[in-house]
Amino acid sequence: MLDPVFMVWDGLPVAAQDALLFVLLLLPAVLVGLLVVLGFRPMTLVRAMMWRFKWTNLLFIALIAVSVGIGVGLIAQERGLRQGTARAADKFDLVVSAPGSEITMLFAAVYLQPSDVPLLTGAQYNAIANAENVALAAPIAFGDSYRSAPVVGTTADFVLHMTDELADGRLFEVHTDAVIGANVALALGDRFSPAHGVAGAADDSAHAHFEYEVVGRMQPTGSPWDKAILVPVEAVWEVHGLPNGHAPDDAGRIGPPFLAEQFPGTPAVLVRAEELWANYALRSQFTTDETMAFFPGAVLASLHGLMGDVREVMSVMAIVTQVLVTAGVLAGLVILTRLFARRLALLRALGAPRRFVFSVIWSYASVLIGSGAVLGIVVGLAATEAISRIVTARTDILVRSSLGWPELHLVAAFVSVTVVLALTPAFIALSRPVVTDLRG
Amino acid sequence: MGLALAISGLAVSGRDSRTLLAVPDLEVAPGSCVAVKGPSGAGKSTFLFACAGLAGTASGSIVWGDTDILALGIQKRAAFRRSAIGLVFQDFLLFEELSALANAALPGAFAPAGAQKAMRLRAASVLERLGIAPLGARTVESFSGGERQRVAIARALASDPDVILADEPTASLDRKAADALVDDLVRLARTDGKTLVAVSHDSAVHERADRVIEIIDGQIASDTTYA
Ligand SMILES: Nc1ncnc2c1ncn2[C@@H]1O[C@H](COP(=O)(O)OP(=O)(O)OP(=O)(O)O)[C@@H](O)[C@H]1O
Ligand SMILES: [Mg+2]
Numbered sequence: 001m002l003d004p005v006f007m008v009w010d011g012l013p014v015a016a017q018d019a020l021l022f023v024l025l026l027l028p029a030v031l032v033g034l035l036v037v038l039g040f041r042p043m044t045l046v047r048a049m050m051w052r053f054k055w056t057n058l059l060f061i062a063l064i065a066v067s068v069g070i071g072v073g074l075i076a077q078e079r080g081l082r083q084g085t086a087r088a089a090d091k092f093d094l095v096v097s098a099p100g101s102e103i104t105m106l107f108a109a110v111y112l113q114p115s116d117v118p119l120l121t122g123a124q125y126n127a128i129a130n131a132e133n134v135a136l137a138a139p140i141a142f143g144d145s146y147r148s149a150p151v152v153g154t155t156a157d158f159v160l161h162m163t164d165e166l167a168d169g170r171l172f173e174v175h176t177d178a179v180i181g182a183n184v185a186l187a188l189g190d191r192f193s194p195a196h197g198v199a200g201a202a203d204d205s206a207h208a209h210f211e212y213e214v215v216g217r218m219q220p221t222g223s224p225w226d227k228a229i230l231v232p233v234e235a236v237w238e239v240h241g242l243p244n245g246h247a248p249d250d251a252g253r254i255g256p257p258f259l260a261e262q263f264p265g266t267p268a269v270l271v272r273a274e275e276l277w278a279n280y281a282l283r284s285q286f287t288t289d290e291t292m293a294f295f296p297g298a299v300l301a302s303l304h305g306l307m308g309d310v311r312e313v314m315s316v317m318a319i320v321t322q323v324l325v326t327a328g329v330l331a332g333l334v335i336l337t338r339l340f341a342r343r344l345a346l347l348r349a350l351g352a353p354r355r356f357v358f359s360v361i362w363s364y365a366s367v368l369i370g371s372g373a374v375l376g377i378v379v380g381l382a383a384t385e386a387i388s389r390i391v392t393a394r395t396d397i398l399v400r401s402s403l404g405w406p407e408l409h410l411v412a413a414f415v416s417v418t419v420v421l422a423l424t425p426a427f428i429a430l431s432r433p434v435v436t437d438l439r440g
Numbered sequence: 441m442g443l444a445l446a447i448s449g450l451a452v453s454g455r456d457s458r459t460l461l462a463v464p465d466l467e468v469a470p471g472s473c474v475a476v477k478g479p480s481g482a483g484k485s486t487f488l489f490a491c492a493g494l495a496g497t498a499s500g501s502i503v504w505g506d507t508d509i510l511a512l513g514i515q516k517r518a519a520f521r522r523s524a525i526g527l528v529f530q531d532f533l534l535f536e537e538l539s540a541l542a543n544a545a546l547p548g549a550f551a552p553a554g555a556q557k558a559m560r561l562r563a564a565s566v567l568e569r570l571g572i573a574p575l576g577a578r579t580v581e582s583f584s585g586g587e588r589q590r591v592a593i594a595r596a597l598a599s600d601p602d603v604i605l606a607d608e609p610t611a612s613l614d615r616k617a618a619d620a621l622v623d624d625l626v627r628l629a630r631t632d633g634k635t636l637v638a639v640s641h642d643s644a645v646h647e648r649a650d651r652v653i654e655i656i657d658g659q660i661a662s663d664t665t666y667a
Binding site: 047349435439 | 522
């Protein structure tokens with residue numbers, strides 16, 4: 001019987017479904033409100049009640065706001081992290097490396113988290129670079145650093161792949177040129193010596209004889225690459241006293257092709273196919289005993305899937321907190337309405353219909369719940385914004401906070417449930433004897 | 441014009457089914473000013489609440505005009521109070537956070553849409569007659585006791601009821617304020633022809649009443665009418 005409804009529903013655009021669901025979730029609250037308030041004007045009294053115990057009322061609103069904020073924040077934060085990490089991995093279509101853990105390699109090659117991994121040989125690199133449909137095969141030779149910035153050896157094409165246009169300066173032309181990420185604290189023309197290793201393990205004196213010069217700066221990418229220094233891969237090899245990928249009589253050359261026998265190795269290669277579909281063929285081609293090929297996006301998706309379970313646990317926790325807060329708020333409302341018992345008895349003594357008194361109590365409760373919920377959205381977003389900034393600062397993965405439909409749905413459901421439950425304190429207040437309350 | 445009151449066979453009992461008040465027979469002429477006195481705990485408030493149809497368990501009949509309020513259900517009693525009875529209490533029972541006019545026009549909040557404006561105007565005019573600026577934005581929190589009780593009287597009169605029931609209207613006021621208030625209350629009731637029943641141990645009230653009823657131990661002990 002409901003089939004036609006579902007068919008219409010499925011035919012709607014997603015945004016319309018979300019908006020409709022929001023309205024549907026809020027509908028019980030609105031309907032109950034209309035039924036209770038219709039024909040009366042309780043707001044003057046509600047305002048008086050709000051003022052009467054304003055600190056208690058504010059405390060209630062704050063309590064609701066915090067609980068709603070936790071729910072909103074959890075959902076918004078999780079989405080922000082998911083989108084941020086996905087955006088940061090966006091440019092990495094296919095990564096080929098020596099066999100090992102895809103996740104380790106994802107963290108090392110895409111998010112530039114330091115890690116020791118085996119290398120691909122020159123023959124393997126050339127096999128990748130010369131494979132059919134390969135548009136770009138860039139070595140990603142990480143392992144060195146300057147201060148806290150990772151120094152990554154690669155090719156000029158990779159730089160152009162990461163940043164369509166440089167924000168400043170030019171690409172590298174000689175081995176000592178370096179292009180820096182948007183947030184690296186160096187200026188064009190600065191010179192520096194790389195250290196072997198990264199962070200605490202860095203050995204500053206190791207490469208003191210080698211000096212890079214900053215010649216360009218990339219656009220912001222919203223990824224850890226904003227803190228990275230990109231240099232010609234040849235330089236990384238030379239710094240370590242290794243051959244530089246080219247014949248000794250052609251040592252000044254920069255970029256591919258590389259001679260397999262002069263190629264000291266690279267931990268990872270970023271591969272980009274000419275056509276999207278070709279990525280799949282390339283992945284199976286390089287999934288061998290000696291090489292591992294994976295889509296960072298897919299690895300990330302499965303990581304997110306794992307996070308999805310965590311998220312579910314967290315949402316259950318958020319809902320449980322909200323149920324507890326709801327119960328607390330309802331109990332509090334029963335007590336608060338007792339504080340108003342004499343005033344409410346007065347209304348009934350003056351001849352107010354029961355439904356009017358009911359509407360006053362219910363509206364009062366609903367104002368508390370409604371303002372708490374709205375404030376909760378603000379609290380949740382503010383918390384998400386703050387946490388996102390911290391995460392962005394720590395990881396250089398740009399995490400944006402935003403308000404999405406799932407949060408709004410949660411809040412709408414919360415408001416509807418509590419507002420309907422708020423009928424109970426109203427009933428309880430009405431069941432009190434008028435004269436007893438009047439005598440005070 | 442005020443309503444006549446005719447009580448017969450009234451018995452009000454408390455929660456423990458003890459009889460708190462027994463009034464076999466009482467008639468009050470429309471438009472008269474009746475004071476009710478008696479010792480503490482005698483049943484005066486019980487009497488007044490019963491007259492307003494607020495007694496929990498009461499038998500007999502309390503007839504205002506031709507309406508026996510004891511025969512009405514809860515909702516109809518409320519409706520009757522709404523239109524015919526104005527109540528004034530010892531401690532005013534105002535909404536402290538509202539202005540004088542908002543308090544006085546309070547019954548308008550649950551009156552039919554058409555009557556709200558008239559009630560507001562009426563409340564404003566009564567406030568004016570009692571010397572309180574109706575348009576003042578001040579909340580009644582800052583009002584003196586006498587001013588508060590005047591606001592309460594304006595609230596009782598906002599719906600232009602035929603009856604005013606007052607329970608110790610001067611008990612929270614000092615002597616001077618009490619005298620002024622009694623003057624105002626009685627004057628308003630008389631000029632508008634309302635029936636006024638005021639429970640009070642204040643002799644200023646007794647002096648201005650047409651009739652003083654004394655209740656002792658839940659019984660009418662004396663009933664004096666002045667010319
Ligand atoms: N709901 C009730 N159940 C039982 N007894 C009650 C109830 N309400 C009042 N009483 C008792 O009824 C008696 C009369 O009370 P009432 O308030 O009418 O006295 P009163 O004459 O107004 O006294 P006061 O001058 O102190 O206001 C008192 O003994 C009181 O304790
Ligand atoms: Mg009393």
